[in-house]
Amino acid sequence: MGIGTNKWRRADRGAALETYRTIHDAGPSMIDTAESYFSERVVGDCLRTGPTRAVIASKFLPLPGRTSPRRLIRALDGSLARLGLETIDLYYVHYPLPLIDLAIFAEGLVEAVKSGRARAVGVANFNADQMRRIADHLARASIPLAANQVNYSLLRRAAETNGVLDACRELDVALVAYFPLASGRLTQASNSMVTKALLMCLADIARAHDVSISQVALNWLLARDSHVIPIPGATKPDHARANLDALGWRLSETEFDAIDRASAKDET
Numbered sequence: 418m419g420i421g422t423n424k425w426r427r428a429d430r431g432a433a434l435e436t437y438r439t440i441h442d443a444g445p446s447m448i449d450t451a452e453s454y455f456s457e458r459v460v461g462d463c464l465r466t467g468p469t470r471a472v473i474a475s476k477f478l479p480l481p482g483r484t485s486p487r488r489l490i491r492a493l494d495g496s497l498a499r500l501g502l503e504t505i506d507l508y509y510v511h512y513p514l515p516l517i518d519l520a521i522f523a524e525g526l527v528e529a530v531k532s533g534r535a536r537a538v539g540v541a542n543f544n545a546d547q548m549r550r551i552a553d554h555l556a557r558a559s560i561p562l563a564a565n566q567v568n569y570s571l572l573r574r575a576a577e578t579n580g581v582l583d584a585c586r587e588l589d590v591a592l593v594a595y596f597p598l599a600s601g602r603l604t605q606a607s608n609s610m611v612t613k614a615l616l617m618c619l620a621d622i623a624r625a626h627d628v629s630i631s632q633v634a635l636n637w638l639l640a641r642d643s644h645v646i647p648i649p650g651a652t653k654p655d656h657a658r659a660n661l662d663a664l665g666w667r668l669s670e671t672e673f674d675a676i677d678r679a680s681a682k683d684e685t
């Protein structure tokens with residue numbers, strides 16, 4: 418399980434630090450940031466409080482005119498400086514750019530690893546074909562593609578049918594699920610954008626395990642496939658704690674299937 422920090426820029430600094438401590442004390446985890454979230458400095462301030470067991474991940478923002486391996490490395494140097502790190506655990510390309518050869522990004526990612534700036538590299542928002550192509554480029558330099566970060570939740574299950582989950586299994590790449598709580602829609606017992614059938618199903622199962630519906634929603638993603646790593650965003654320590662507690666128990670097969678059926682109607 419990881420934690421998303423795209424709202425940490427606007428969050429109260431004290432709350433962000435307390436949220437960080439909560440995650441830190443719970444054990445190893447993953448902290449997800451990106452240059453485009455403007456939260457790297459806040460994460461850096463947290464990391465400066467002492468050694469961490471968390472995997473730190475950030476992302477290169479590809480923009481037209483910002484599409485050379487050199488620009489990627491320069492951006493990575495900026496991220497490292499803001500985070501106060503010499504090496505980042507995982508560095509992603511945030512999304513593919515139309516008409517830009519993926520080999521250019523692959524070259525930058527290879528340099529990131531070879532220069533010792535990144536331990537592992539990944540992509541985000543890549544489709545299955547793009548994933549396979551960049552994995553091929555990286556493999557030529559003996560570097561594995563570590564992760565593809567995509568929108569995946571009980572309300573957004575496209576990764577299961579568009580080939581991304583299959584490619585993750587086949588290439589042994591982590592599917593890092595962003596918006597795993599559907600931007601908060603899977604945290605409330607009533608939400609007009611979620612069908613009553615799904616909410617009732619989640620609520621019944623939550624009651625049986627004495628957990629919350631968001632914990633059930635995260636546990637379902639974890640049970641779906643061992644390659645899936647959800648990164649729920651949290652700016653409040655209580656939310657971070659609750660999300661980490663989605664790890665300590667398992668849905669039964671019957672419960673998993675019931676959620677599977679109920680969520681099929683909500684899919685977007």
Ligand SMILES: NC(=O)c1ccc[n+]([C@@H]2O[C@H](COP(=O)([O-])OP(=O)(O)OC[C@H]3O[C@@H](n4cnc5c(N)ncnc54)[C@H](OP(=O)(O)O)[C@@H]3O)[C@@H](O)[C@H]2O)c1
Binds near residue numbers: 601604652656660
């Ligand atoms: N690669 C990409 O293109 C991309 C795009 C978008 C996001 N991301 C990443 O994915 C992460 C997650 O996305 P997200 O944060 O927008 O959506 P999310 O994880 O689906 O939902 C986060 C929302 O749910 C609330 N929440 C979290 N845990 C809760 C709990 N236990 N109980 C009640 N409410 C809870 C949060 O509230 P509080 O803030 O009040 O705690 C926040 O409002 C981001 O932080 C970012 O790192 C990546």
